[in-house]
Amino acid sequence: MPTCPKCHSTNIDKLNYGKRAGATVGGLGGAAGGAATAIAGGAAGGKAGAALGAFGGPVGIAAGATVGTIAGAIAGALAGGTVGVTAGAVVGRAIDEHILDNYKCMECEHKFNEE
Template sequence: MTIQCPSCQSASVMTKDIAKKIGALIGTVGGAAQGVTGAMTGAEVGAVIGVIAGPPGVAVGGIAGAILGGLAGAATGCIAGAKLGEIVDERVLDNFLCLDCGLSFSCRQSI
């Protein structure tokens, strides 16, 4: 599907994806926070295991758990936020920008 500018019929049209970028950012931060919170629980479990393995096991297990939890949460949140932002871009915002005349328009607009 080729998108044309409704004003000057130019095919030099790009998507702005503003909400997608913001959504991905918020999702990444929120997801990381959630992941770290989950990792705290993991660290507690690691501490129990550490009782058997000794104090170094508690520290290493806790740090590894927090990093892994944060990364996993950030990745999940980023994808979820980007998906949500994509919907906002498509349905709410004028997601297309004409590079020739600078007009912003949405894909629903009939040409």
């Protein structure tokens, strides 16, 4: 556990601003990218939904294709978001450790890095 270089207190808080911001931005970007990719290449979900909806006739085919495309977009967003959060958190952690003052002394309010 680090100690404050100013007052030598051990009552220290770890801020992790970079990690939080990186995870948020990465998650949003990954989810948007995953959904867009799934929709652009969503023929598979639409075809699967249409095949299942074929039992309901023409209306079932159209509804099934729509549901299949939406399901594909949701799955793509979840997968992309997961990857984005992980990648963003890794980058953010590196920024916390090497660029930002990631620690705050709770006694004297001094912010510092562990170097």
